[in-house]
Amino acid sequence: MNRIAVKNNHLQQIQKKAFVVYITAGFPNIKTTEQLIPVLEKNGVDFIELGMPFSDPIADGPTIQKSSYTALQKGMNLEKFFKLVCSIRKKSNIPLIMMTYYNPIYNYGIKRFAKIAHQSGLDGVIVPDLPIEEASELNQCLKQFDIANIFLVSPVTPKKRIRKIAALSSGFIYYVSLTGVTGVRDKLPSDLVQNIKKIKSVTKKPVFVGFGVSKPKQIKNIDRAASGVIVGSAIIKSIATHYGTKNFLKKIGKFVASLSIVTK
Amino acid sequence: MSKQPDQKGYFGQFGGKFVPETLIAALNELETAYNHSKRDPKFKKQLQFYLKEFAGRPTPLYYAEQLSKHLGLKVYLKREDLLHSGAHKINNTLGQVLLALQMNKRRIIAETGAGQHGVATAVAAARFGLECEVYMGEEDMHRQALNVFRMKLLGAKVNCVTSGSKTLKDATNEAIRDWVSNVRTTHYILGSVVGPHPYPVMVRDFQAVIGKEARSQILQKEKRLPDYLMACVGGGSNAIGLFHEFFNDKKVKIFGIEAAGHGLSSGQHAASLSKGTVGILHGNKSYLLQDNDGQIKIAHSVSAGLDYPGVGPEHSYYKKIKRAEYVAITDQEALQGLKNLSRIEGIIPALESAHAIAYLYKAAKKIKKKSIVVVCLSGRGDKDMEMVSKLKVL
Numbered sequence: 001m002n003r004i005a006v007k008n009n010h011l012q013q014i015q016k017k018a019f020v021v022y023i024t025a026g027f028p029n030i031k032t033t034e035q036l037i038p039v040l041e042k043n044g045v046d047f048i049e050l051g052m053p054f055s056d057p058i059a060d061g062p063t064i065q066k067s068s069y070t071a072l073q074k075g076m077n078l079e080k081f082f083k084l085v086c087s088i089r090k091k092s093n094i095p096l097i098m099m100t101y102y103n104p105i106y107n108y109g110i111k112r113f114a115k116i117a118h119q120s121g122l123d124g125v126i127v128p129d130l131p132i133e134e135a136s137e138l139n140q141c142l143k144q145f146d147i148a149n150i151f152l153v154s155p156v157t158p159k160k161r162i163r164k165i166a167a168l169s170s171g172f173i174y175y176v177s178l179t180g181v182t183g184v185r186d187k188l189p190s191d192l193v194q195n196i197k198k199i200k201s202v203t204k205k206p207v208f209v210g211f212g213v214s215k216p217k218q219i220k221n222i223d224r225a226a227s228g229v230i231v232g233s234a235i236i237k238s239i240a241t242h243y244g245t246k247n248f249l250k251k252i253g254k255f256v257a258s259l260s261i262v263t264k
Numbered sequence: 265m266s267k268q269p270d271q272k273g274y275f276g277q278f279g280g281k282f283v284p285e286t287l288i289a290a291l292n293e294l295e296t297a298y299n300h301s302k303r304d305p306k307f308k309k310q311l312q313f314y315l316k317e318f319a320g321r322p323t324p325l326y327y328a329e330q331l332s333k334h335l336g337l338k339v340y341l342k343r344e345d346l347l348h349s350g351a352h353k354i355n356n357t358l359g360q361v362l363l364a365l366q367m368n369k370r371r372i373i374a375e376t377g378a379g380q381h382g383v384a385t386a387v388a389a390a391r392f393g394l395e396c397e398v399y400m401g402e403e404d405m406h407r408q409a410l411n412v413f414r415m416k417l418l419g420a421k422v423n424c425v426t427s428g429s430k431t432l433k434d435a436t437n438e439a440i441r442d443w444v445s446n447v448r449t450t451h452y453i454l455g456s457v458v459g460p461h462p463y464p465v466m467v468r469d470f471q472a473v474i475g476k477e478a479r480s481q482i483l484q485k486e487k488r489l490p491d492y493l494m495a496c497v498g499g500g501s502n503a504i505g506l507f508h509e510f511f512n513d514k515k516v517k518i519f520g521i522e523a524a525g526h527g528l529s530s531g532q533h534a535a536s537l538s539k540g541t542v543g544i545l546h547g548n549k550s551y552l553l554q555d556n557d558g559q560i561k562i563a564h565s566v567s568a569g570l571d572y573p574g575v576g577p578e579h580s581y582y583k584k585i586k587r588a589e590y591v592a593i594t595d596q597e598a599l600q601g602l603k604n605l606s607r608i609e610g611i612i613p614a615l616e617s618a619h620a621i622a623y624l625y626k627a628a629k630k631i632k633k634k635s636i637v638v639v640c641l642s643g644r645g646d647k648d649m650e651m652v653s654k655l656k657v658l
Binding site: 055152176 | 433
C-alpha cells in the first residue's frame with residue numbers, strides 16, 4: 001500500500017488532521033534539504049511536499065520563485081532529486097510528494113519518470129500545470145507504479161468538474177484556497193470552508209488545503225472542514241531568513257511545531 | 265491534413281491546454297464566447313468596422329519595384345506596418361477587446377516583448393474604456409522605451425518584470441500569474457499564436473485577415489498565386505496570419521524566419537523551430553529552447569519581439585508536416601535588412617520584420633528569377649530607432 005494511504009488511514013483512526021509542509025528540494029542546497037526532513041518529521045509534519053524546481057513556475061509567487069531559482073542555480077535536476085529521495089528513504093518512512101511542472105517530467109520521459117520515482121521511494125506527484133484533460137499518460141504510468149497522482153481543485157472549478165477531478169485524483173485532493181499563486185496571505189477567502197464542504201459532498205477522498213496558508217488561525221479554520229492543510233511559502237521564508245544563523249535547524253523546527261500543534 | 269485544431273486544441277501533436285486548474289474555467293468561457301462570436305454576424309460586422317475605420321484595413325499589398333529590380337524578383341510587401349499603432353498586433357487586440365466586452369470583463373492584461381502588442385492592447389482598451397495593465401521585461405523596457413511611453417500615454421499601467429531573463433518569456437509568466445489571481449474580472453489578451461487553447465487558433469483567426477487580403481490582392485494584381493511567402497516568426501502571429509489562407513495552395517512555398525541572434529551555433533538565439541526540441545511552455549506543447557533537464561533556456565535576439573524561447577504550436581505542426589520551411593537570420597543580417605529596405609524602398613521596417621527582408625535577400629540568390637514573393641512587413645521601425653542608432657548601422 002502506498003505510504004500516503006497508510007498515513008491517511010492512520011490519521012483517520014486517531015482523528016487527527018494532516019499537516020503537510022512544502023520545501024523546495026535543493027534550497028538553499030541539497031544537504032540542507034536532507035537535514036530538514038527529520039526536523040520536519042520530529043515537529044509534527046505528516047507529509048512532505050518536495051518541490052522539484054522549474055525555470056518558469058507560473059503557479060508560484062515570489063517566495064517559491066526565488067527558492068526555485070536558487071535550487072536550479074545549484075544544479076538541481078530530476079536525477080539529483082531522485083537521489084535525494086533515495087537517501088531520505090534510508091532513514092525515514094514519511095510520505096514524500098513531488099511538486100513540479102510538466103516540462104521536466106515530459107523531457108525526462110514519462111514512463112522512465114514513473115519507474116525511477118517508484119524505485120527511489122517517492123509516493124505522490126503534483127503537477128500544477130497539468131489539468132485532467134492532459135494527464136492521462138502520466139496518470140496511467142503513475143498508477144502502474146502505485147504512485148499517487150494528486151490533482152488540484154480551485155475556487156472556480158464547477159461542481160461537475162470537481163467530480164471528474166476527484167475521481168482521477170489519488171492520495172488526496174489538493175484544494176487551492178484562493179484564485180492566485182502560492183505565497184503567504186493575511187486573509188483567506190471567506191467562502192473557503194463552504195468550498196471545502198462542496199468538494200466533500202462529491203467525494204470521500206481526503207481534501208487538503210494549500211496556497212496562502214501561514215497562520216495558526218487560518219489552519220484552525222481550514223481544519224473545521226478539510227482533512228489537512230499544506231504550508232509552503234511561510235516555511236521557505238523561514239528557511240531563507242534563518243539559514244546560516246546559529247541553531248538554524250532548531251529555529252525551523254520550532255516554527256514548524258508552532259503550526260503543527262494546531263492540527264493535533 | 266487539417267487547418268483546424270482538434271477538440272482539445274491540438275494541431276497534430278502540438279498545442280493543448282497545460283495550465284493551472286484555476287484557468288480552466290476561464291479558458292472554457294473564452295472558447296465558448298469565441299466560438300459564438302465568430303459565427304455572429306453582429307460581432308463580425310463590428311470587428312470589420314473597427315479594423316477598417318479605426319485600424320486602417322485593408323493594408324496595401326505594395327509592389328516593391330526598386331527592391332524587385334535589385335533582386336530580380338517580383339516582391340510584394342504586405343504593409344501591416346501602416347496600421348494604426350504600427351504593427352499587425354492590432355488585428356488581434358481589437359478582436360479580443362470586443363470579446364472581453366461580451367464576456368463582461370472590464371479589466372485587460374497583456375504581455376509584451378517589443379511593446380507593439382502592449383501598445384495595440386492599450387490602444388484598444390483606451391478606445392473601449394477598459395482598464396489595462398501590461399507586463400514587460402525590464403530589459404525590453406530599456407530597449408523599447410518609446411513604446412513604454414506610448415502605453416502610459418494611452419492610460420495603461422506598465423508593470424516591470426525583473427524575474428528570469430527580464431524579457432518576453434518572463435513577462436508572459438507574470439501575465440499568467442495575474443490572470444490566475446484576477447480570473448473572475450480580467451481578460452488576458454495574449455499577443456501571439458501561443459499559450460493554451462483556444463489562444464493559438466483564436467489569435468490566428470484574428471490575424472488571418474492578413475493572408476485573406478494578400479491572397480485576393482495578389483490574384484488581382486498578378487492573376488496568379490505567389491511562388492513564395494515569407495514572414496518573421498517569434499511566437500509567429502504575423503506569419504501564421506499570412507500563411508493560413510494559403511495552407512491548401514500547395515504550390516505556394518512558405519518560409520518562416522526565426523531569429524538566429526548571434527548565430528545558430530552560438531547558443532544565443534531564439535530559433536525554437538530550427539534548434540529546439542518538443543516541450544511544454546506557457547500552456548502548450550510545441551518546439552522550444554530547453555536544456556537537458558527540461559528547464560527553459562533564455563533566448564536571445566536583437567529584436568525584442570522575436571526574443572522568445574517558444575513558438576506557436578501551429579508552426580510546429582507546419583514544420584512537422586513540411587508545409588513550411590523555417591530558417592533563421594542573425595542580428596547582424598537583420599540590421600542589414602533594415603538598412604537595405606530603408607535605403608532602397610524608403611520603408612523603415614521593424615527589427616522583427618527586417619529578419620524576413622534579410623532572408624529575402626539571401627533567398628534571392630537561390631530562387632528562380634521573376635518569382636513572385638509576398639513578404640509580411642509586420643511592423644514599422646520607429647520603435648527601434650533609438651536602439652538601432654546606437655548600433656553603428658550607418
